[in-house]
Amino acid sequence: xxxxxxxxxxxxxxxxxxxxxxxxxxxxxxxxxxxxxxxxxxxxxxxxxxxxxxxxxxxxxxxxxxxxxxxxxxxxxxxxxxxxxxxxxxxxxxxxxxxxxxxxxxxxxxxxxxxxxxxxxxxxxxxxxxxxxxxxxxxxxxxxxxxxxxxxxxxxxxxxxxxxxxxxxxxxxxxxxxxxxxxxxxxxxxxxxxxxxxxxxxxxxxxxxxxxxxxxxxxxxxxxxxxxxxxxxxxxxxxxxxxxxxxxxxxxxxxxxxxxxxxxxxxxxxxxxxxxxxxxxxxxxxxxxxxxxxxxxxxxxxxxxxxxxxxxxxxxxxxxxxxxxxxxxxxxxxxxxxxxxxxxxxxxxxxxxxxxxxxxxxxxxxxxxxxxxxx
Amino acid sequence: xxxxxxxxxxxxxxxxxxxxxxxxxxxxxxxxxxxxxxxxxxxxxxxxxxxxxxxxxxxxxxxxxxxxxxxxxxxxxxxxxxxxxxxxxxxxxxxxxxxxxxxxxxxxxxxxxxxxxxxxxxxxxxxxxxxxxxxxxxxxxxxxxxxxxxxxxxxxxxxxxxxxxxxxxxxxxxxxxxxxxxxxxxxxxxxxxxxxxxxxxxxxxxxxxxxxxxxxxxxxxxxxxxxxxxxxxxxxxxxxxxxxxxxxx
Ligand SMILES: Nc1ncnc2c1ncn2[C@@H]1O[C@H](COP(=O)(O)OP(=O)(O)OP(=O)(O)O)[C@@H](O)[C@H]1O
Ligand SMILES: [Mg+2]
Numbered sequence: 001x002x003x004x005x006x007x008x009x010x011x012x013x014x015x016x017x018x019x020x021x022x023x024x025x026x027x028x029x030x031x032x033x034x035x036x037x038x039x040x041x042x043x044x045x046x047x048x049x050x051x052x053x054x055x056x057x058x059x060x061x062x063x064x065x066x067x068x069x070x071x072x073x074x075x076x077x078x079x080x081x082x083x084x085x086x087x088x089x090x091x092x093x094x095x096x097x098x099x100x101x102x103x104x105x106x107x108x109x110x111x112x113x114x115x116x117x118x119x120x121x122x123x124x125x126x127x128x129x130x131x132x133x134x135x136x137x138x139x140x141x142x143x144x145x146x147x148x149x150x151x152x153x154x155x156x157x158x159x160x161x162x163x164x165x166x167x168x169x170x171x172x173x174x175x176x177x178x179x180x181x182x183x184x185x186x187x188x189x190x191x192x193x194x195x196x197x198x199x200x201x202x203x204x205x206x207x208x209x210x211x212x213x214x215x216x217x218x219x220x221x222x223x224x225x226x227x228x229x230x231x232x233x234x235x236x237x238x239x240x241x242x243x244x245x246x247x248x249x250x251x252x253x254x255x256x257x258x259x260x261x262x263x264x265x266x267x268x269x270x271x272x273x274x275x276x277x278x279x280x281x282x283x284x285x286x287x288x289x290x291x292x293x294x295x296x297x298x299x300x301x302x303x304x305x306x307x308x309x310x311x312x313x314x315x316x317x318x319x320x321x322x323x324x325x326x327x328x329x330x331x332x333x334x335x336x337x338x339x340x341x342x343x344x345x346x347x348x349x350x351x352x353x354x355x356x357x358x359x360x361x362x363x364x365x366x367x368x369x370x371x372x373x374x375x
Numbered sequence: 376x377x378x379x380x381x382x383x384x385x386x387x388x389x390x391x392x393x394x395x396x397x398x399x400x401x402x403x404x405x406x407x408x409x410x411x412x413x414x415x416x417x418x419x420x421x422x423x424x425x426x427x428x429x430x431x432x433x434x435x436x437x438x439x440x441x442x443x444x445x446x447x448x449x450x451x452x453x454x455x456x457x458x459x460x461x462x463x464x465x466x467x468x469x470x471x472x473x474x475x476x477x478x479x480x481x482x483x484x485x486x487x488x489x490x491x492x493x494x495x496x497x498x499x500x501x502x503x504x505x506x507x508x509x510x511x512x513x514x515x516x517x518x519x520x521x522x523x524x525x526x527x528x529x530x531x532x533x534x535x536x537x538x539x540x541x542x543x544x545x546x547x548x549x550x551x552x553x554x555x556x557x558x559x560x561x562x563x564x565x566x567x568x569x570x571x572x573x574x575x576x577x578x579x580x581x582x583x584x585x586x587x588x589x590x591x592x593x594x595x596x597x598x599x600x601x602x603x604x605x606x607x608x609x610x611x612x613x614x615x616x617x618x619x620x621x622x623x624x
Pocket of ligand 2: 421538539
């Protein structure tokens with residue numbers, strides 16, 4: 001008889017022997033333990049054994065999962081099927097369980113003084129900021145682990161999440177950036193005409209949109225749309241104990257839930273920003289043509305002369321950082337939800353406020369760093 | 376009862392969140408038991424369970440679980456026990472099949488075809504064959520409970536924790552869940568720790584129990600619930616077993 005042995009030291013052992021009985025019918029003889037550890041070897045060894053009989057007399061212990069796979073491989077699902085034979089009583093009991101077909105069955109707190117409440121709010125803000133920072137650290141650590149176990153990250157959610165964030169924000173991002181470009185150009189137009197410098201509008205909107213307005217407007221819109229949605233989604237999962245459910249299964253919520261979301265925003269915010277660049281500049285162009293009588297050719301020439309690739313790239317890098325920040329803060333606020341459904345709403349709104357604050361703070365930081373290094 | 380038979384040992388455990396819920400409680404769970412954690416709503420049963428499985432750190436005292444020591448949930452480590460949360464905690468965005476397949480995909484070397492066969496077999500065992508591709512939100516609460524128990528059982532743990540497995544179910548469905556619990560216990564030798572205040576279910580399944588009291592923040596009774604029900608003279612115990620609205624078989 002051909003023998004296939006699963007020999008992992010220390011693990012429960014199972015021997016699978018395939019051959020024929022006296023009448024020449026295929027026969028499988030099993031001995032050892034039928035467990036989830038030995039089940040993969042059993043499953044492989046019994047490919048194409050659909051009509052075999054199976055001698056279970058050598059089986060010491062059997063778990064329902066492995067036994068169910070055996071039954072499946074042999075096609076011996078009917079409770080009366082006697083092709084599985086020789087089982088000792090404990091094993092037979094589990095076998096009966098596996099082949100059972102159950103019927104389908106269907107005092108209100110007094111408000112604190114105003115100053116105390118302001119102090120409280122400030123304290124909460126600091127605690128939250130500290131938690132977000134700690135969470136960022138956790139993400140870095142988890143990223144290290146994820147590199148070692150790439151399969152523990154749920155990569156397959158990333159395209160869907162990108163699409164969702166992209167579609168959610170596309171229209172408002174385009175419109176908001178267009179209006180921002182339009183507004184900027186309008187504000188400039190009276191000065192520019194009086195100085196006779198109408199075509200400079202292309203120059204100024206080009207640089208302002210690509211370096212500042214487009215990444216900023218995009219981040220604001222994505223924060224409102226996707227940031228709040230992510231915080232609410234993870235908050236709901238937290239209060240319904242779905243997150244705990246992941247943890248007790250040995251899955252890391254950071255890798256399973258947070259990574260795909262942060263990653264998808266880091267990918268999609270620059271893409272949306274590139275598109276916002278176009279609509280923003282178009283806003284400036286509309287003012288240039290309608291209000292300042294700048295010919296299209298001249299607008300394009302000015303734009304090309306003034307706009308470096310570096311401006312655009314720098315804007316997109318900024319967008320990438322905004323995307324990471326939105327994902328990070330939204331996930332942190334979501335996972336920090338405690339209590340019941342009503343706290344999910346609070347999580348979503350505090351997430352948006354925290355994201356908007358972070359983006360404004362980052363924008364200020366970039367400006368300070370930029371001017372310091374003369375960039 | 377030899378020391379080998381202790382599966383969980385709780386010593387002088389004090390737990391709480393913003394206030395203390397239980398103080399200096401000690402008890403043991405033995406192999407092969409259906410161990411009940413009883414008490415009125417809000418007594419801290421779920422909180423105690425969360426501490427037993429290591430989701431929350433105790434204020435003081437110790438929990439010890441056989442083969443694990445202090446329970447700490449570690450990611451990247453195959454879980455040693457199964458847990459049913461009060462609401463089921465199935466992942467709402469995954470179908471039933473994907474929910475049940477998740478622990479197998481993560482922790483066994485089975486290929487997709489085998490996982491699929493196994494998930495189908497388990498769903499059949501709990502009477503949910505045919506609902507594989509539904510989302511948890513599309514199931515009744517009894518179906519969700521059964522599916523959650525099946526998910527907790529996927530890796531064939533020898534120890535399981537169930538929080539309110541029968542709460543909010545009609546008596547017939549509750550009885551089916553009790554049957555499932557008894558099957559796990561008697562046929563597979565699983566040790567079960569069950570949080571419940573469903574009297575009928577307690578009398579049917581639980582072999583030994585502790586009764587928590589939120590006023591004294593302690594254990595007020597320990598033993599076989601059938602005996603406690605008739606023999607206890609403590610008014611709190613008597614109240615729990617007699618006044619509590621419950622289905623009595
Ligand atoms: N995360 C938490 N933070 C603060 N307090 C909590 C938390 N979880 C539970 N509590 C409090 O602990 C007490 C006990 O809660 P627990 O959920 O353990 O009750 P229970 O005995 O399981 O009740 P039930 O039978 O209704 O489920 C309650 O007063 C609850 O408000
Ligand atoms: Mg509870």
